[in-house]
Amino acid sequence: MTRLxxxxxxxxxxxxxxxxxxxxxxxxxLLSMWAVLTIAALGLNLTLGYAGQVSLxxxxxxxxxxxxxxxxxxxxxxxxxxxxxxxxxxxxxxxGLGYPALRVQHHYLAFVTLAFNTLVFxxxxxxxxxxxxxxxxxxxxxxxxLGLSLGKPLAYYYFCLGMLALxxxxxxxxxxxxxxxxxxxxxxxxxxALSLGLDTRRYTLMAFAIGSSLGGVxxxxxxxxxxxxxxxxxxxxxxxxxxxxxxxGGSGYFYGPFLGALVSVLLPEWLRVTQGYYLIVYAAAxxxxxxxxxxxxxxxxxxxxxxxxxxRAPAAAALQAERTRP
Amino acid sequence: xxPVLQVSNLRKxxxxxxxxxxxxxxxxxxxxxxxxxxxGSGKSTLFNCVLGQLAPSDGEVRIDGKPTTGMRxxxxxxxxxxxxxxxxxxxxQLSVRDNLILxxxxxxxxxxxxxxxxxxxxxxGQAAQMIDFFRLAHVADEPAGSLSYGQQKLLDAAMAFMxxxxxxxxxxxxxxxxxxxxxxxxxxxxAYHREQKATFVVIEHQMEFVMALCTRVVxxxxxxxxxxxxxxxxxxxPVVIEAYLGH
Numbered sequence: 001m002t003r004l005x006x007x008x009x010x011x012x013x014x015x016x017x018x019x020x021x022x023x024x025x026x027x028x029x030l031l032s033m034w035a036v037l038t039i040a041a042l043g044l045n046l047t048l049g050y051a052g053q054v055s056l057x058x059x060x061x062x063x064x065x066x067x068x069x070x071x072x073x074x075x076x077x078x079x080x081x082x083x084x085x086x087x088x089x090x091x092x093x094x095x096g097l098g099y100p101a102l103r104v105q106h107h108y109l110a111f112v113t114l115a116f117n118t119l120v121f122x123x124x125x126x127x128x129x130x131x132x133x134x135x136x137x138x139x140x141x142x143x144x145x146l147g148l149s150l151g152k153p154l155a156y157y158y159f160c161l162g163m164l165a166l167x168x169x170x171x172x173x174x175x176x177x178x179x180x181x182x183x184x185x186x187x188x189x190x191x192x193a194l195s196l197g198l199d200t201r202r203y204t205l206m207a208f209a210i211g212s213s214l215g216g217v218x219x220x221x222x223x224x225x226x227x228x229x230x231x232x233x234x235x236x237x238x239x240x241x242x243x244x245x246x247x248x249g250g251s252g253y254f255y256g257p258f259l260g261a262l263v264s265v266l267l268p269e270w271l272r273v274t275q276g277y278y279l280i281v282y283a284a285a286x287x288x289x290x291x292x293x294x295x296x297x298x299x300x301x302x303x304x305x306x307x308x309x310x311x312r313a314p315a316a317a318a319l320q321a322e323r324t325r326p
Numbered sequence: 327x328x329p330v331l332q333v334s335n336l337r338k339x340x341x342x343x344x345x346x347x348x349x350x351x352x353x354x355x356x357x358x359x360x361x362x363x364x365x366g367s368g369k370s371t372l373f374n375c376v377l378g379q380l381a382p383s384d385g386e387v388r389i390d391g392k393p394t395t396g397m398r399x400x401x402x403x404x405x406x407x408x409x410x411x412x413x414x415x416x417x418x419q420l421s422v423r424d425n426l427i428l429x430x431x432x433x434x435x436x437x438x439x440x441x442x443x444x445x446x447x448x449x450x451g452q453a454a455q456m457i458d459f460f461r462l463a464h465v466a467d468e469p470a471g472s473l474s475y476g477q478q479k480l481l482d483a484a485m486a487f488m489x490x491x492x493x494x495x496x497x498x499x500x501x502x503x504x505x506x507x508x509x510x511x512x513x514x515x516x517a518y519h520r521e522q523k524a525t526f527v528v529i530e531h532q533m534e535f536v537m538a539l540c541t542r543v544v545x546x547x548x549x550x551x552x553x554x555x556x557x558x559x560x561x562x563x564p565v566v567i568e569a570y571l572g573h
Contacts, residue, residue: 177440177441177442177443178427178428178431178432178440178447181420181424181428181431182428182431182432185428188417188419189415189416191379192411193428194379195379195400195403195408195409195411196403196408196428196432196489197400197403197432197433198400198428198432199400199432202437
């Protein structure tokens with residue numbers, strides 16, 4: 001990591017720890033939402049950004065996680081058990097959703113996963129005996145951790161932040177391990193990967209299962225955060241939103257989802273002054289950004305850093321250009 | 327002694343076209359077998375059938391006497407069969423070093439040890455050796471996509487050798503490589519062959535390269551073997567000259 005990157009990381013961590021102390025309820029709620037959605041986006045970034053498997057179903061896994069936790073807690077199960085069940089369920093279903101990816105890719109896979117998202121939404125809405133249909137599940141309690149109540153917004157925020165830190169560390173470890181290399185190989189050239197002994201089938205399924213289970217983690221934290229869930233929250237809109245977070249932050253960049261989720265959570269709030277026009281402004285901003293920088297904010301930052309370096313060492317850059325000439 | 331690779335009566339049709347039409351040959355331990363033939367004579371299809379990328383319509387492939395027809399490429403690779411591709415196939419966004427580590431990592435340990443173990447899967451040293459051997463040290467940490475074509479060809483070959491394979495199938499290693507780089511590549515291949523006692527099968531159009539490298543040559547035309555023998559004899563064979571220049 002460069003010096004600049006390290007400074008940025010430390011600054012971000014300090015801000016995440018200290019900022020909520022100066023915020024009121026709604027601000028803390030927004031930050032908690034950021035932490036939760038970042039976890040889901042990190043999962044999608046693994047599936048899509050690293051392993052190159054298009055998924056438009058991440059929102060459905062957030063829903064599955066949220067409903068699993070809400071319903072199990074309502075049935076009297078303790079939060080940690082419900083949490084583990086939610087994550088395992090999403091892992092298993094995500095593994096299953098990976099099978100179509102062994103046959104179809106790109107936009108065809110996007111449609112398969114889109115259909116799956118709709119299917120989950122319909123189950124949540126129509127299977128009233130299980131999910132209470134459009135009435136949703138209300139009165140979801142925030143859990144206690146080691147005797148400490150997480151009922152207060154600030155306490156729950158730190159809990160979400162802690163979970164985010166755990167998830168981020170786990171993912172960071174995985175991505176720097178041979179698995180991370182294998183996932184990138186899957187994205188860049190699956191045929192060659194196969195000829196180098198990579199069991200591309202297993203890695204594809206793993207990418208889906210792990211990415212989806214992180215959607216489950218996010219959902220399991222989301223339910224106690226909002227304390228009321230209903231099927232509409234987990235319709236296609238959420239999946240698109242999560243996809244947007246990954247792309248805006250920078251698909252395949254480790255820190256991309258952190259930034260993407262921040263933009264997605266905060267921008268609508270800042271654009272409130274425009275009143276009814278905020279969605280229009282938001283959409284236009286996204287279109288503009290995609291046109292000038294398809295690699296997302298981190299891609300932009302990397303380009304800027306490279307340009308700076310080039311200015312500093314033009315001779316080295318010229319040599320580099322010489323070498324890369326075909 | 328059992329041949330390293332034994333292909334018997336291999337056939338592959340695509341619809342009405344028979345790309346490989348009953349090909350049989352053997353490759354003995356330590357040999358460098360050249361496969362030559364005009365464009366469309368079925369060389370690459372033959373490779374793809376041997377390596378499990380395509381399912382043959384008929385016939386059998388044996389490696390060390392064991393039937394391997396229908397095995398997946400990744401399982402074959404772990405048996406010690408490695409390949410390079412006709413068109414460049416490196417991972418452009420990974421560094422040269424990571425390309426090499428990737429090429430070896432699936433041969434070590436289990437899925438779990440690859441997740442929880444060292445980031446370089448214990449292959450850092452071997453990758454560094456390979457980088458030196460193929461003279462890629464000055465670009466070792468650059469993304470493979472930024473290398474010149476010839477350097478990527480070298481990397482491609484280096485990747486095929488990373489797991490210490492017994493049998494390497496090289497599909498047009500010299501294609502599009504300039505003369506200086508070509509001499510370098512040939513010398514590296516010969517050095518590797520000498521040091522590791524590996525067996526090579528090489529598809530190539532560049533005649534000088536084949537003649538200098540191979541110990542025996544098989545000539546394919548229209549999916550069939552039309553000649554087989556020592557390089558110097560093949561060069562003079564009227565049937566071969568006819569196949570290349572005729573029609």
